[in-house]
Amino acid sequence: MSRTSQTVRPAPVDAVGTPADPVAATVPATPLLEVSGVTLQYKTTDHLVTATYRVDFQVFKSDRYVLLGPSGCGKSTLLKAIGGYLEPVEGAIRLNGHEVTKPGPDRMMVFQEFDQLLPWKSVRENVLFALTTSGRAKGAEAAERTDHYINKVGLAKFAHSFPHTLSGGMKQRVAIARGMAMEPDVLLMDEPYAALDALTRRRMQDELLRLWDDTKFTVLFVTHSIEEAIRVGTRILLLSPHPGQVKAELNSIPPEQLGTAAQAELEARINDMLFVH
Numbered sequence: 001m002s003r004t005s006q007t008v009r010p011a012p013v014d015a016v017g018t019p020a021d022p023v024a025a026t027v028p029a030t031p032l033l034e035v036s037g038v039t040l041q042y043k044t045t046d047h048l049v050t051a052t053y054r055v056d057f058q059v060f061k062s063d064r065y066v067l068l069g070p071s072g073c074g075k076s077t078l079l080k081a082i083g084g085y086l087e088p089v090e091g092a093i094r095l096n097g098h099e100v101t102k103p104g105p106d107r108m109m110v111f112q113e114f115d116q117l118l119p120w121k122s123v124r125e126n127v128l129f130a131l132t133t134s135g136r137a138k139g140a141e142a143a144e145r146t147d148h149y150i151n152k153v154g155l156a157k158f159a160h161s162f163p164h165t166l167s168g169g170m171k172q173r174v175a176i177a178r179g180m181a182m183e184p185d186v187l188l189m190d191e192p193y194a195a196l197d198a199l200t201r202r203r204m205q206d207e208l209l210r211l212w213d214d215t216k217f218t219v220l221f222v223t224h225s226i227e228e229a230i231r232v233g234t235r236i237l238l239l240s241p242h243p244g245q246v247k248a249e250l251n252s253i254p255p256e257q258l259g260t261a262a263q264a265e266l267e268a269r270i271n272d273m274l275f276v277h
């Protein structure tokens with residue numbers, strides 16, 4: 001990557017508005033994940049579907065980065081491509097500077113569906129199995145990591161339960177624990193709470209923020225809900241309807257401003273950008 005194409009992030013600013021660290025202000029930050037001019041298509045027998053068109057964005061370490069757009073705008077397709085399951089017809093996806101060409105344990109996916117666990121394995125075995133088969137960890141270390149993350153998502157009491165005995169929310173917690181236990185560079189979450197009732201959904205969003213406070217993992221989160229995007233994200237990429245193109249990139253608001261006029265204003269602004277032409 002050439003020097004000129006590197007992004008210089010705004011330096012942290014202290015309360016009086018001066019850069020907190022004059023050195024940091026001049027050091028260009030390297031993105032963890034870089035999506036550059038990515039066009040994604042599906043070839044069916046009789047036609048070509050363009051799911052996204054020349055999408056650009058960059059995710060930095062510890063971002064909670066949200067892709068927001070209406071159904072069918074290519075959010076899942078983008079996530080699949082970042083996961084390494086689909087090759088761009090144009091543009092490139094780079095993780096830590098290396099082009100993504102296939103799936104890998106450095107990118108873990110959490111889906112919307114409740115049936116993403118292995119039904120014949122317990123909660124604990126589901127997490128452990130992912131760690132050992134991928135070679136991410138083995139033996140005592142794998143066991144320790146498994147218990148640590150099951151504990152983190154509040155499922156220690158259910159470690160030996162099987163998926164069919166759990167609620168949808170609990171199954172999502174297992175999928176998240178499994179993803180986090182792999183300690184990927186980026187956790188990819190595709191509308192993970194969309195099938196949950198409103199109260200559970202809110203609880204899961206808060207839990208995700210608590211987990212993030214703990215470990216500052218990097219997450220790329222897909223949603224079609226403006227409210228969820230603001231609640232979960234630090235940065236939000238707005239995508240236009242089919243084919244998905246970048247409309248804007250915005251900063252979200254800090255959690256302490258949720259429920260205030262700042263949230264309502266941002267919601268209205270996003271709504272205008274997404275739906276008023």
Ligand code: ADP
Nearest residue numbers: 042049051070071072073074075076077078242
């Ligand atoms: P979103 O996740 O934003 O709802 P998707 O990424 O699922 O959108 O889909 C984007 C577009 O690609 C849609 O028009 C959808 O119909 C199409 N599409 C998705 N998957 C396939 C597929 N396997 N074959 C053909 N077209 C597809």
Ligand code: MG
Nearest residue numbers: 075076077190
């Ligand atoms: Mg989708």
